[in-house]
Amino acid sequence: MIIAKSLKKSFGDFTAVNGIDLHVKKGECFGLLGPNGAGKSTFIGMTYGTVRRTGGELSVFGFDPNTQSRDIKGRLGVVTQDNALDESLTVFENMMIYCAFIGVPSSERKKRINDLLEYMNLAHKRDALIQTLSGGMKRRLVFVRALLGKPELLILDEPTTGLDPAVRHLLWGKVRELHQNGTTIVLTTHYMHEAEVLCNRLVIMNQGNVAAEGSPQSMINQHTPGYVGIFRLEDKKKLEDIASKAGHLDYHEDTSGLYLRTKSLSDLTAFHSDHGLSPLQIRPSNLEDVFLKLTGQELSSDA
CATH class of the missing domain: 3.30.70 (Alpha-Beta Plaits)
Structure with missing residues (x-):
């Protein structure tokens, strides 16, 4: 589903991603780990075209993100690090705007929103202003937003940072369900236990390079x-x-x-x-x- 060959991204004299090779298979939960500055977010940005690569090859669903990002974005959902919700609007209003933005048919929007709010235990907050929600509720709502387009590929960019253990475990359960139902998932996280629990396979990046790759247990056994x-x-x-x-x-x-x-x-x-x-x-x-x-x-x- 994602194939990177000798992928490189430089910002001036700084090389954020240094000629890496990796692939993400359809149907797996793939982890992308590493310290700050390792190149994780740069790689994620390159997959859907918000960051243009400097060199190498990259394809997502067989498309080149540099020239075909629209085709890619129509088939993926992203749980971003920042919530980026309109605090002055209600939960339902935020989701309706996003449905229009990604092209969900108007006849399907209300039901799709209501179903996903129920799925993420947020139905009781449908008409609440965003500014009244707790941090955990906002993160769950960002999951709702990412799922509105019924994505084949779900990118989770540090989805549980700052959340209490109860909310984190709730989201882990939802990620497992999505994975079991066939959604391909790419997860970046600073929580190693989160990666062990959720990921079939992962890479650890360091200073723009892939330091190790494999299943969590195989990496523990090896290193x-x-x-x-x-x-x-x-x-x-x-x-x-x-x-x-x-x-x-x-x-x-x-x-x-x-x-x-x-x-x-x-x-x-x-x-x-x-x-x-x-x-x-x-x-x-x-x-x-x-x-x-x-x-x-x-x-x-x-x-």
């Missing part, structure tokens, strides 16, 4: 297999001394704590027995560990 112990800050000196003498231990520190990764759970428990250091938490390696290893950057929802 950070094993278990992680999280230790107290007061154990720092002792941990550093032990890790420097033992080459098989993977130790790192960031602002959230001290992390020690071993290949097996038994290695981590043996470390505790041998050195008298008790971890605050023990967990299997996850996608966040892969991200940190490949990008060298800490995660944040506003990175």
